[in-house]
Amino acid sequence: MQEALNVADYVDEQKFFCPQEEDIEAELLDDDSIWSSLKGMLKKNKLAAVSLAIIIIVIFMAVFAPWVAPYDPNFQDVENLRFAAPSVQHWLGCDELGRDVFSRLIFGSRVSLVIGLVPTIIAMTIGTVMGLMAGFLGKRVDFVIMRFADIVLAFPSLLLAMVVMYTLGASLINIFIALSIVKWAGTARIVRAQTLSLKEKEFVEAARSVGVKKWTIMTRHILPNCIPNLIVLFSLNIPDSIMSESSLSFLGIGAVPPSTSWGLMVYRGKQYLFNYPWLALAPGVAILIVVLAFNFLGDGVRDALDPYLKD
Amino acid sequence: MAKYIIKRVLISIPVLIGVVFVIFFMLNVVPGDPVTLMMGEHIKPDLIEAFRERMGLDDPFIVQFFNYLKNALQGDFGMSYKLKREVSDLIFQAFPQTVKLTLSAAMVAWLIGIPSGIIAAVKQNTLIDRGFMTFSLMGVSMPVFWAGLLMQYVFAYKLGWLPVTGYKTWQSFIMPSIVLGWSSAGTIARLTRSNLLEIMKNDFIRTARAKGLRETTVVVGHALKNAMLPVVTMMAIQVSSLLGGAVMTESIFGIPGLGRVAVSAIGDRDMPLLQGTIIFTTMLIIAGNLIADLMYSVLDPRIRCE
Amino acid sequence: MSEQQNNAELLKITDLKTHFFTHKGVVPAVDGVTLEIPKRQIVGVVGESGCGKSVTAMSILQLISRPGRIVSGSIRLDGKELVGAGIDEIRELRGNKISVIFQEPMTSLNPVYTVGRQVSEAITTHQQVSKQEAKQRVIDIFKAVGIPEAEKRFKAYPHQLSGGLRQRVMIGMAMVCRPQLLIADEPTTALDVTIEAQILHLMKQLESDFGTSIMLITHNLGVVAEVCDYVYVMYAGKIMEQANIFDLFDHTGHPYTKGLLQSIPKPMAEKQRLYNIKGMVPNLLRLPKGCRFCPRCEFAMQECHEHEPELYDAGNQHLVRCFLYKNGGEPA
Ligand SMILES: Nc1ncnc2c1ncn2[C@@H]1O[C@H](COP(=O)(O)OP(=O)(O)OP(=O)(O)O)[C@@H](O)[C@H]1O
Ligand SMILES: [Mg+2]
Numbered sequence: 001m002q003e004a005l006n007v008a009d010y011v012d013e014q015k016f017f018c019p020q021e022e023d024i025e026a027e028l029l030d031d032d033s034i035w036s037s038l039k040g041m042l043k044k045n046k047l048a049a050v051s052l053a054i055i056i057i058v059i060f061m062a063v064f065a066p067w068v069a070p071y072d073p074n075f076q077d078v079e080n081l082r083f084a085a086p087s088v089q090h091w092l093g094c095d096e097l098g099r100d101v102f103s104r105l106i107f108g109s110r111v112s113l114v115i116g117l118v119p120t121i122i123a124m125t126i127g128t129v130m131g132l133m134a135g136f137l138g139k140r141v142d143f144v145i146m147r148f149a150d151i152v153l154a155f156p157s158l159l160l161a162m163v164v165m166y167t168l169g170a171s172l173i174n175i176f177i178a179l180s181i182v183k184w185a186g187t188a189r190i191v192r193a194q195t196l197s198l199k200e201k202e203f204v205e206a207a208r209s210v211g212v213k214k215w216t217i218m219t220r221h222i223l224p225n226c227i228p229n230l231i232v233l234f235s236l237n238i239p240d241s242i243m244s245e246s247s248l249s250f251l252g253i254g255a256v257p258p259s260t261s262w263g264l265m266v267y268r269g270k271q272y273l274f275n276y277p278w279l280a281l282a283p284g285v286a287i288l289i290v291v292l293a294f295n296f297l298g299d300g301v302r303d304a305l306d307p308y309l310k311d
Numbered sequence: 312m313a314k315y316i317i318k319r320v321l322i323s324i325p326v327l328i329g330v331v332f333v334i335f336f337m338l339n340v341v342p343g344d345p346v347t348l349m350m351g352e353h354i355k356p357d358l359i360e361a362f363r364e365r366m367g368l369d370d371p372f373i374v375q376f377f378n379y380l381k382n383a384l385q386g387d388f389g390m391s392y393k394l395k396r397e398v399s400d401l402i403f404q405a406f407p408q409t410v411k412l413t414l415s416a417a418m419v420a421w422l423i424g425i426p427s428g429i430i431a432a433v434k435q436n437t438l439i440d441r442g443f444m445t446f447s448l449m450g451v452s453m454p455v456f457w458a459g460l461l462m463q464y465v466f467a468y469k470l471g472w473l474p475v476t477g478y479k480t481w482q483s484f485i486m487p488s489i490v491l492g493w494s495s496a497g498t499i500a501r502l503t504r505s506n507l508l509e510i511m512k513n514d515f516i517r518t519a520r521a522k523g524l525r526e527t528t529v530v531v532g533h534a535l536k537n538a539m540l541p542v543v544t545m546m547a548i549q550v551s552s553l554l555g556g557a558v559m560t561e562s563i564f565g566i567p568g569l570g571r572v573a574v575s576a577i578g579d580r581d582m583p584l585l586q587g588t589i590i591f592t593t594m595l596i597i598a599g600n601l602i603a604d605l606m607y608s609v610l611d612p613r614i615r616c617e
Numbered sequence: 618m619s620e621q622q623n624n625a626e627l628l629k630i631t632d633l634k635t636h637f638f639t640h641k642g643v644v645p646a647v648d649g650v651t652l653e654i655p656k657r658q659i660v661g662v663v664g665e666s667g668c669g670k671s672v673t674a675m676s677i678l679q680l681i682s683r684p685g686r687i688v689s690g691s692i693r694l695d696g697k698e699l700v701g702a703g704i705d706e707i708r709e710l711r712g713n714k715i716s717v718i719f720q721e722p723m724t725s726l727n728p729v730y731t732v733g734r735q736v737s738e739a740i741t742t743h744q745q746v747s748k749q750e751a752k753q754r755v756i757d758i759f760k761a762v763g764i765p766e767a768e769k770r771f772k773a774y775p776h777q778l779s780g781g782l783r784q785r786v787m788i789g790m791a792m793v794c795r796p797q798l799l800i801a802d803e804p805t806t807a808l809d810v811t812i813e814a815q816i817l818h819l820m821k822q823l824e825s826d827f828g829t830s831i832m833l834i835t836h837n838l839g840v841v842a843e844v845c846d847y848v849y850v851m852y853a854g855k856i857m858e859q860a861n862i863f864d865l866f867d868h869t870g871h872p873y874t875k876g877l878l879q880s881i882p883k884p885m886a887e888k889q890r891l892y893n894i895k896g897m898v899p900n901l902l903r904l905p906k907g908c909r910f911c912p913r914c915e916f917a918m919q920e921c922h923e924h925e926p927e928l929y930d931a932g933n934q935h936l937v938r939c940f941l942y943k944n945g946g947e948p949a
Binding site for chain 2: 047147155157164167239251253263266280291292299302
């Protein structure tokens with residue numbers, strides 16, 4: 001054994017001088033280092049840290065909406081409060097039915113956040129499975145899956161979502177379906193690329209050569225290495241979903257009353273824009289802040305995980 | 312090189328057919344009889360029958376699809392139910408407005424996105440970086456329709472500088488272009504920034520510095536050309552997102568382009584019109600992708616010389 | 618002025634510390650290096666991978682980028698302090714008075730420009746010459762570094778050239794302004810043996826023709842023996858031993874240097890076990906207490922685990938960072 005090793009060293013002089021290569025390889029799979037990169041990023045990147053704080057606050061408000069909101073969002077007082085301007089009692093004023101805009105904003109965040117999360121999770125799960133299969137199984141499976149992805153990606157996502165909503169009709173569930181259909185392909189493409197390059201790596205080849213099952217290789221060896229990419233995609237897909245929903249709502253094929261979303265609030269506020277601008281302004285600012293926060297956080301995450309994103 | 316071009320063109324054909332199929336499939340499973348939609352409620356049953364037959368609506372789905380595809384390739388997208396006109400006529404009437412809007416918005420997007428991306432990369436992790444990125448990401452983070460409303464409120468209603476809506480004068484395109492362009496400036500800025508940062512890590516940047524070049528020369532002369540190559544590809548994606556955003560922008564600003572045609576087709580449940588505009592738009596995007604790809608290969612000596 | 622000319626040092630680095638501030642901690646890649654490069658000499662810097670050779674070299678031209686930074690120390694060129702000098706002053710030197718041949722020939726050239734253009738740039742940055750003249754000089758230097766069909770290669774893109782040719786282009790770029798100091802960071806690692814010999818010959822010629830001093834970084838002690846006048850041995854960011862070339866080979870001081878020397882395969886020797894310094898280069902974030910080499914050292918004593926040795930004088934400009942030499946001269 002000793003002999004054999006030394007002969008190898010003799011042949012490859014370089015080996016002696018480069019003992020650090022393995023160290024670097026090993027770091028790639030280390031979960032702790034992903035966490036510590038993210039934590040380090042939050043310390044350095046104040047903007048991302050503030051964004052995270054905003055997101056946490058918004059999630060908190062959404063979860064505890066009944067306790068946080070000063071009024072019942074559906075309580076109407078048309079006679080006294082119709083178009084009431086922002087005041088101490090009603091921070092963001094009241095709408096055409098005399099409902100408190102701030103309370104509606106808080107309850108609306110529930111729909112917007114759910115729409116940010118659910119389709120993203122569905123789409124990314126589908127996309128990851130498809131990407132893994134396409135990349136790992138190759139050949140015909142790859143061809144079929146990727147042509148489907150090409151087709152989906154050829155559409156402007158909003159138009160495709162519009163057509164799906166048109167076909168299925170406006171409802172919350174259908175928004176989930178529409179956005180999932182639109183979004184899976186992007187993830188699939190990235191995961192496939194990652195899988196293809198990982199497939200060539202020694203540890204995968206080694207696992208294959210000793211007959212480890214395909215499924216096990218995909219889930220145990222390849223998937224964990226896609227995680228940094230998936231984290232970045234996740235954080236950037238959420239704001240995108242929120243925006244898409246608001247556009248659909250604005251076109252009248254998104255969320256349906258009584259469950260209100262921020263997009264729907266802008267849509268309804270639009271009619272009164274010139275006289276009661278706060279009705280459209282408030283939910284728009286809410287979208288802006290939350291989406292911007294997700295974008296900043298996502299960018300920060302991407303910067304921090306950059307070393308892990310490459311193969 | 313020629314082989315590469317041919318290959319790229321050939322690959323986009325099945326995608327194009329797939330696009331038509333997906334749209335055709337989805338819009339033809341919509342509940343509601345197209346004939347009733349087209350001719351109104353109170354029509355004699357035998358008339359309907361005759362009409363169905365003439366339109367081929369009783370053929371199997373796949374036959375209908377291939378007929379549609381065949382006609383579409385010849386520029387015939389059928390008749391609008393509501394407007395009772397050739398869909399292709401309506402598309403060609405709307406198309407120039409969308410082109411005007413998209414191109415001017417693309418200019419805005421590039422003018423904001425590229426310089427912001429470069430400055431942000433050079434001043435990475437400073438206040439300047441954050442400032443420029445915030446500015447260009449704000450466009451992405453605002454719903455296009457909301458930004459549009461806001462601009463209308465301020466510049467048209469309050470200040471009276473620009474027309475609220477319209478499409479006849481160039482002034483009426485200012486707000487829509489800014490709103491739409493800004494909405495994709497963030498993506499461009501992001502890509503420019505991250506590419507530039509990536510390129511700046513390359514060994515050849517160190518070589519350029521070691522020659523004694525000024526930092527500006529290093530960035531502009533050595534990094535930028537490399538960093539811009541992927542941004543060119545980005546143009547294609549951008550055409551896509553701009554055309555998507557045009558739907559909203561046109562609705563807000565009353566520009567009778569493709570997007571507004573599509574939106575009103577949804578409202579009227581005018582299936583052939585919706586189908587036609589969306590397929591046409593997607594065809595534009597596929598063509599855009601193709602052109603960007605070819606441009607990339609012309610610009611990059613590594614591919615060009617193959 | 619005259620005083621500086623008297624002492625024949627071109628470059629003097631004193632107690633240089635260049636650290637990388639990563640989120641995992643501070644990496645002291647160069648940790649107090651003192652090094653001199655006299656005029657008209659070839660000075661070798663050797664050591665295992667990751668010991669800080671390149672970082673030392675890059676510090677001279679301040680080509681260290683974030684998260685790295687020169688923390689302290691002094692670098693003087695002809696008596697002029699470079700640490701803390703303005704970037705414009707440094708830029709004047711780069712590629713002009715001091716040039717570098719980088720370790721990575723495959724990636725050190727910009728893929729979107731022709732090599733001719735990239736080398737001309739080195740001239741036009743520092744001298745007012747016409748495009749035509751610059752081109753001629755580039756072609757001349759290409760010929761000098763042994764690039765065949767130099768005129769044709771002028772218009773080639775990097776990806777059209779082999780690794781050896783790219784390295785020659787890099788060498789040409791470094792020499793084209795006839796620098797006072799040439800930093801060659803493993804200039805021959807990527808090349809095969811015949812070309813290596815040619816390149817080394819070329820560098821020697823440069824030294825004798827133009828009086829260029831050369832800092833030659835390598836981990837090939839064979840190369841060192843061939844061309845260097847004086848050698849520094851680095852380990853984990855510190856100089857472990859420094860000696861002129863004869864003392865280094867004949868009176869090797871430091872156990873680490875001995876290890877390095879023993880691990881050169883000797884072609885003439887009979888079938889032998891190749892010596893291997895046991896263990897690995899320490900992680901710079903977790904340096905051992907005491908001497909940084911002691912965990913791998915055969916001669917480690919109690920003292921080595923507790924205190925860091927200084928560079929002890931072994932006479933004849935031969936310094937060794939090892940307690941064995943504490944009492945000067947001969948090993949204890
Ligand atoms: N950007 C960086 N960030 C963190 N640490 C770095 C960075 N660059 C270099 N280092 C550290 O500095 C140390 C010295 O690196 P250097 O490149 O000088 O080694 P070297 O002696 O030139 O090795 P080689 O023979 O492989 O070229 C390495 O251990 C490395 O960990
Ligand atoms: Mg090195």
